[in-house]
Amino acid sequence: MSRVRTRPTRDDTREKLFEAAARVFEEQGIGGASIEAIAAAAGFTRGAFYSNFKSKDELIIAMLEDHVEQSIGRIRDLLDRHKNLADFIDALKSMDKSHHDPLGRSPLLHMEMILFVARAEKRRPELAKRLRARRKLVTDIIETTARNSGRTTILNPTWAGALVLALEDGFRLHRLIDPETTPPDSFFRAIGDLQRTMGISSA
Amino acid sequence: MSRVRTRPTRDDTREKLFEAAARVFEEQGIGGASIEAIAAAAGFTRGAFYSNFKSKDELIIAMLEDHVEQSIGRIRDLLDRHKNLADFIDALKSMDKSHHDPLGRSPLLHMEMILFVARAEKRRPELAKRLRARRKLVTDIIETTARNSGRTTILNPTWAGALVLALEDGFRLHRLIDPETTPPDSFFRAIGDLQRTMGISSA
DNA sequence: GAAACTCGATACATTATTGTATTGAGTTGC
DNA sequence: GCAACTCAATACAATAATGTATCGAGTTTC
Numbered sequence: 362m363s364r365v366r367t368r369p370t371r372d373d374t375r376e377k378l379f380e381a382a383a384r385v386f387e388e389q390g391i392g393g394a395s396i397e398a399i400a401a402a403a404g405f406t407r408g409a410f411y412s413n414f415k416s417k418d419e420l421i422i423a424m425l426e427d428h429v430e431q432s433i434g435r436i437r438d439l440l441d442r443h444k445n446l447a448d449f450i451d452a453l454k455s456m457d458k459s460h461h462d463p464l465g466r467s468p469l470l471h472m473e474m475i476l477f478v479a480r481a482e483k484r485r486p487e488l489a490k491r492l493r494a495r496r497k498l499v500t501d502i503i504e505t506t507a508r509n510s511g512r513t514t515i516l517n518p519t520w521a522g523a524l525v526l527a528l529e530d531g532f533r534l535h536r537l538i539d540p541e542t543t544p545p546d547s548f549f550r551a552i553g554d555l556q557r558t559m560g561i562s563s564a
Numbered sequence: 565m566s567r568v569r570t571r572p573t574r575d576d577t578r579e580k581l582f583e584a585a586a587r588v589f590e591e592q593g594i595g596g597a598s599i600e601a602i603a604a605a606a607g608f609t610r611g612a613f614y615s616n617f618k619s620k621d622e623l624i625i626a627m628l629e630d631h632v633e634q635s636i637g638r639i640r641d642l643l644d645r646h647k648n649l650a651d652f653i654d655a656l657k658s659m660d661k662s663h664h665d666p667l668g669r670s671p672l673l674h675m676e677m678i679l680f681v682a683r684a685e686k687r688r689p690e691l692a693k694r695l696r697a698r699r700k701l702v703t704d705i706i707e708t709t710a711r712n713s714g715r716t717t718i719l720n721p722t723w724a725g726a727l728v729l730a731l732e733d734g735f736r737l738h739r740l741i742d743p744e745t746t747p748p749d750s751f752f753r754a755i756g757d758l759q760r761t762m763g764i765s766s767a
Numbered sequence: 768g769a770a771a772c773t774c775g776a777t778a779c780a781t782t783a784t785t786g787t788a789t790t791g792a793g794t795t796g797c
Numbered sequence: 798g799c800a801a802c803t804c805a806a807t808a809c810a811a812t813a814a815t816g817t818a819t820c821g822a823g824t825t826t827c
Contacts, residue, residue, distance in 0.1 A: 368793050371804075390679065393595025395784060409805045411786070469682060472737075476593065476675055479740035489741045496742055515761065523738070523745055524754055528727075531734025534675075535726070537682035538692045539699055542726055551727055558718065558761045571823050574774075598814060612775045614816070 375413050377403040379424055383470055391421065391473050418481075422488065425474055428466055429491045433498055446506045454549055468533045475530075496526055515559045525552065578616050580606040582627055586673055594624065594676050621684075625691065628677055631669055632694045636701055649709045657752055671736045678733075699729055718762045728755065 369377075381403030385394045396417055400410040414420040435456075443449040466474075478488045500522025507518050516524070528551045536543040572580075584606030588597045599620055603613040617623040638659075646652040669677075681691045703725025710721045719727070731754045739746040 366794085368804080374805080388683070390593065390595035390683070392593035392597070396786095397784065406806055407785085408807070412804050412806095416786095469679065472675065472679055475737060475741060476672065476679075479672060480591070480593070482741075492741050493745075496738075496745065500745075516757065519745065520753075523735075523750065524731075524757075527734030527738055527746075527750070527754070528730055529734070530737050531730030531732070532726075534678060534733050534737065535699075535730055538678060538685075538695050542696075542699065542703075542722065543730075547726065547730070550723075551730070554719065554727075554762065559757065569824085571774080577775080599816095600814065609776055610815085611777070615774050615776095619816095 371413070374403075374405070374409055375423075378405070378410060378413060378420065379427065382420055382424060383466065386473055387467055387470050391417075391477050421474075421477060422485070425478070425488060426491065428474070429495055433495055436495075436498055436502075440502060446502075449502075450549070450552065454546075468537055471530075472534060472537075496522070499526055521555070521559075524555070528552070574616070577606075577608070577612055578626075581608070581613060581616060581623065582630065585623055585627060586669065589676055590670055590673050594620075594680050624677075624680060625688070628681070628691060629694065631677070632698055636698055639698075639701055639705075643705060649705075652705075653752070653755065657749075671740055674733075675737060675740075699725070702729055724758070724762075727758070731755070 378399065382394070382399045385399050385402050389398070394417070396410050397407055399417075399420070400407050403409070410420075414423070439449060439452050439456075443452050475492070478492055482489050500519055503522045503525065504518035507521070529548050532543055532547040532551070536545070536547070581602065585597070585602045588602050588605050592601070597620070599613050600610055602620075602623070603610050606612075613623075617626070642652060642655050642659075646655050678695070681695055685692050703722055706725045706728065707721035710724070732751050735746055735750040735754070739748070739750070
């Protein structure tokens with residue numbers, strides 16, 4: 362190793378390409394983004410891109426894997442540190458306030474990713490499987506906290522999980538076009554309502 | 565007017581381009597679709613496209629206006645024919661089963677459109693306004709049926725509307741990647757739960 | 768039924784995008 | 798420290814996509 366590194370490491374380059382791609386996808390959508398635009402946004406030429414990824418698809422898949430892994434990791438971590446659900450949700454809330462959503466990406470990009478996965482289902486069914494694993498993690502959390510609670514649950518846990526997840530992404534989506542009637546805490550407010558009236562889990 | 569028309573009318577051509585664009589956007593996404601691909605899918609050349617629309621953006625905006633107008637019209641129509649909410653929801657359910665969702669387009673395209681509008685917000689704020697008008701229509705329905713009902717509502721009507729709309733699109737989205745745990749009737753099931761436990765409206 | 772008009776096809780010029788092959792500065796192993 | 802290696806830049810060839818100008822068959826008007 363030389364004393365002062367002038368060339369960025371491979372991981373640096375990949376990381377910069379990830380971030381640049383996120384910005385470009387955010388602005389132009391996945392389909393509308395050219396490889397040139399991504400490389401340029403990262404301060405590189407296409408050469409750097411092709412040296413790191415075979416194609417735009419491969420970059421997206423790597424990003425996706427990275428994001429899902431981080432999201433699942435964050436959730437598990439939070440779950441370890443906050444055993445009871447009230448604390449867990451409070452912790453989620455404060456994460457949410459710090460500009461990051463629970464999945465750790467911007468809402469627009471998040472939606473783009475889901476559409477990408479949906480379209481890629483036939484070519485690459487493993488991508489949707491990854492997203493379903495994250496879903497399952499959430500429903501499992503709801504299921505176990507429900508079981509451990511003294512409260513009787515009105516809804517069955519799997520269904521309650523589906524409900525919560527639909528609300529999360531539904532609000533995220535609607536906030537894009539109607540932030541006025543969809544304040545940032547809509548999701549948590551809805552969760553609160555569910556807890557209070559349906560007993561999806563104890564506090 | 566000649567006795568037998570051999571050339572399609574302008575409206576025919578536009579309609580075919582709409583349908584073709586819907587198919588192409590569905591497959592490749594809005595950003596990934598070329599004008600050539602759209603024209604070809606409609607059985608035309610690019611010439612026909614440019615003779616009818618200035619750009620891809622203009623086509624999308626026309627499609628969007630068309631779709632929102634039809635959706636609002638359908639909802640109003642249904643509302644006129646089914647005065648009480650239970651009938652209204654039943655009618656919605658049967659529409660839903662006939663391969664069309666309440667907005668009258670495929671889920672993937674629906675999401676693409678919303679993302680397009682979100683991105684176009686700065687350039688064209690009127691598009692988001694249109695979508696908000698549809699949102700408002702739904703919340704108004706909930707509001708008036710709530711007021712007319714004898715039941716006490718736990719939630720305020722605007723919030724209940726936001727909740728219902730988030731669920732609609734949330735399930736639509738998740739059905740794309742996890743149809744197993746997101747059956748087609750998820751939305752209606754959720755509505756039923758809300759009615760039963762939160763009294764968002766009377767039946 | 769002839770002149771004016773309409774509209775999609777065609778041709779063309781231009782720019783964008785892609786992917787590969789090669790180069791050379793920077794780094795690592797020995 | 799030098800040989801082997803790494804990796805982003807560059808150059809290049811080929812294809813894709815765009816937008817405009819023009820043509821001509823079909824349609825409308827009178």
